[in-house]
Amino acid sequence: MINVTFVSSDGERRQVQIEEGETAREAALYNDVPGIDGDCGGVCACATCHVQVDPEWIDKVGRLMSDGMEADLLQFAEGTTEYSRLACQIPMKPMLDGLVLHVPEQQY
Amino acid sequence: MNIQTAAPDVAAEIASIPIEEIDVARPSLFQNDTIGLFFDRLRAEEPVHYCRESYVGPYWSITKFDDIMAVDTNHKVFSSEAKLGGIAIQDMHSVEGALELEMFIAMDPPKHDQQRKAVTPAVAPSNLQLLEPVIRKRAGEILDELPVGEDFDWVDKVAIELTTMTLATLFDFPWEERRKLTRWSDVATAAPETGIVESYEARREELIGCAMYFKALWDERINQEPKNDLISMMAHSPATRDMPFLEFLGNLMLLIVGGNDTTRNSISGGVLALNQNPDEYAKLNEDPSLIGKMVPEIIRWQTPLTHMRRTALEDWEIGGKQIKKGDKVVMWYLSGNRDESAIEHADRFIIDRKNPRHHLSFGYGIHRCMGNRLAELQLRIIWEEIHKRFSRVEVTGQPERLFSNLVRGITRMPVRLHAR
Numbered sequence: 001m002i003n004v005t006f007v008s009s010d011g012e013r014r015q016v017q018i019e020e021g022e023t024a025r026e027a028a029l030y031n032d033v034p035g036i037d038g039d040c041g042g043v044c045a046c047a048t049c050h051v052q053v054d055p056e057w058i059d060k061v062g063r064l065m066s067d068g069m070e071a072d073l074l075q076f077a078e079g080t081t082e083y084s085r086l087a088c089q090i091p092m093k094p095m096l097d098g099l100v101l102h103v104p105e106q107q108y
Numbered sequence: 109m110n111i112q113t114a115a116p117d118v119a120a121e122i123a124s125i126p127i128e129e130i131d132v133a134r135p136s137l138f139q140n141d142t143i144g145l146f147f148d149r150l151r152a153e154e155p156v157h158y159c160r161e162s163y164v165g166p167y168w169s170i171t172k173f174d175d176i177m178a179v180d181t182n183h184k185v186f187s188s189e190a191k192l193g194g195i196a197i198q199d200m201h202s203v204e205g206a207l208e209l210e211m212f213i214a215m216d217p218p219k220h221d222q223q224r225k226a227v228t229p230a231v232a233p234s235n236l237q238l239l240e241p242v243i244r245k246r247a248g249e250i251l252d253e254l255p256v257g258e259d260f261d262w263v264d265k266v267a268i269e270l271t272t273m274t275l276a277t278l279f280d281f282p283w284e285e286r287r288k289l290t291r292w293s294d295v296a297t298a299a300p301e302t303g304i305v306e307s308y309e310a311r312r313e314e315l316i317g318c319a320m321y322f323k324a325l326w327d328e329r330i331n332q333e334p335k336n337d338l339i340s341m342m343a344h345s346p347a348t349r350d351m352p353f354l355e356f357l358g359n360l361m362l363l364i365v366g367g368n369d370t371t372r373n374s375i376s377g378g379v380l381a382l383n384q385n386p387d388e389y390a391k392l393n394e395d396p397s398l399i400g401k402m403v404p405e406i407i408r409w410q411t412p413l414t415h416m417r418r419t420a421l422e423d424w425e426i427g428g429k430q431i432k433k434g435d436k437v438v439m440w441y442l443s444g445n446r447d448e449s450a451i452e453h454a455d456r457f458i459i460d461r462k463n464p465r466h467h468l469s470f471g472y473g474i475h476r477c478m479g480n481r482l483a484e485l486q487l488r489i490i491w492e493e494i495h496k497r498f499s500r501v502e503v504t505g506q507p508e509r510l511f512s513n514l515v516r517g518i519t520r521m522p523v524r525l526h527a528r
């Protein structure tokens with residue numbers, strides 16, 4: 001099991017556990033973490049699983065690739081930063097144990 | 109009352125048509141609501157189907173959820189460009205002299221991306237919430253005016269009125285003249301065959317009138333302090349304020365058209381679905397907190413836009429079929445939304461589904477509906493206000509449906525209200 005902490009827009013922290021191989025989107029949805037909608041089912045087609053990776057973790061998670069569907073979609077999301085990623089595109093692996101993700105105020 | 113669906117002999121007849129002769133572009137199939145039986149066959153027998161001959165020419169039908177998703181997210185191969193035919197099964201720009209506004213829904217990157225990015229902040233959910241109290245108050249006023257216990261047409265008195273009201277609120281459009289918005293939206297998407305306009309010249313003239321009206325509003329807003337309405341936001345935002353006027357108008361019309369009959373028909377479609385599924389109506393009355401989940405289910409069930417179309421920019425294989433460069437490819441959302449392999453009990457209307465937003469009605473990928481949260485917000489407010497006042501909106505006669513293969517519309521629906 002891998003630990004992930006979701007921090008809501010008003011600073012509330014929720015730690016959840018998820019199996020290796022699932023994504024950060026599933027970590028949120030299986031545990032009813034509010035603020036991650038994930039409408040498309042996790043196939044990088046809707047951008048409603050937008051998160052900001054905590055700066056401490058961004059190198060382990062990896063930054064957004066400048067071309068590809070994830071970047072194409074994120075350009076239209078609200079309040080993106082250099083730490084923005086789509087949670088469904090973050091596969092969980094042991095090196096990410098303890099990962100901290102910030103949930104935006106709203107998905108869109 | 110018993111609201112009719114297809115008679116058994118009609119179903120038998122549809123079952124006997126040779127698969128290669130099926131043409132789902134015929135608007136009459138949507139008007140008589142037998143279209144679902146055709147899509148059931150395509151999904152089962154030939155999910156990627158080629159129709160050689162139709163009044164809109166040859167086209168591919170994509171009918172399964174996952175295949176639709178694959179096309180919708182592959183904008184490098186499947187183009188939305190207006191000049192190639194655009195986004196509907198019937199080609200855009202096919203009529204000489206018709207005034208076509210440029211809208212980014214019918215553009216490919218990079219132009220699409222620039223325009224969409226400029227307009228996005230105006231419909232950001234955080235902005236829209238500021239408008240919620242006004243929309244709620246005005247919705248309440250419309251509902252309070254309605255007669256209780258006598259038959260009237262839900263579409264004209266409620267669905268159109270509520271949609272027009274929300275559009276007028278979003279744009280802070282002069283209140284007394286708000287039906288102009290609905291009219292222009294109808295005109296902008298109308299061909300003379302629909303009877304909405306007499307000719308392309310008449311259409312052109314009305315749209316020029318619309319352009320001048322909005323020019324005046326733009327000039328007024330740009331000289332005022334910034335406000336929350338979409339015109340003011342576009343007039344003041346650095347991304348949009350220097351937009352050439354015609355581009356601004358195209359974007360503005362897209363916001364109006366995008367939210368007009370889609371919302372209208374979701375309002376009517378929801379009432380119809382609840383009447384056809386009394387157990388679900390009972391669930392709603394017992395627990396109105398289900399409205400938040402019911403709204404996306406209504407949008408799936410209604411599928412206000414039956415399809416979006418693309419044009420293949422290169423040869424591509426889907427579902428074992430060879431699509432050729434230049435082919436017209438139609439993603440039938442209405443069919444994908446009934447696909448059992450992607451949605452459990454897809455043929456049932458269930459207001460408390462687990463993943464109600466997992467549907468195709470808003471499309472996916474870079475063109476995914478920009479107004480999707482706005483649409484949900486409007487419908488949620490409207491249903492909350494209906495619920496406060498009426499224990500039941502009873503459908504008392506056969507609804508009439510729109511003759512269109514694109515907009516899945518209800519044009520008339522007699523109802524009677526029961527007070528709470």
Ligand code: HEM
Pocket residue numbers: 180212213214224231362363364366367368370371374407411412413416469470471472473474475476477478479480482483
């Ligand atoms: C239930 C109501 C609605 C439905 C079913 C709906 C459906 C759709 C669909 C199917 C698309 C194309 C998606 C694709 O090609 O993948 C779309 C795009 C769009 N919609 Fe909506 N829509 C609704 C409400 C609204 C509202 C209220 C607005 C107004 C803000 C709006 C504005 C737009 C815009 C601007 C686009 C173009 C996006 C782009 O091309 O990037 N829609 N909508």
Ligand code: FES
Pocket residue numbers: 025037038039040041042043044045046047048049086087088089
């Ligand atoms: S769930 Fe749709 S993009 Fe991640």
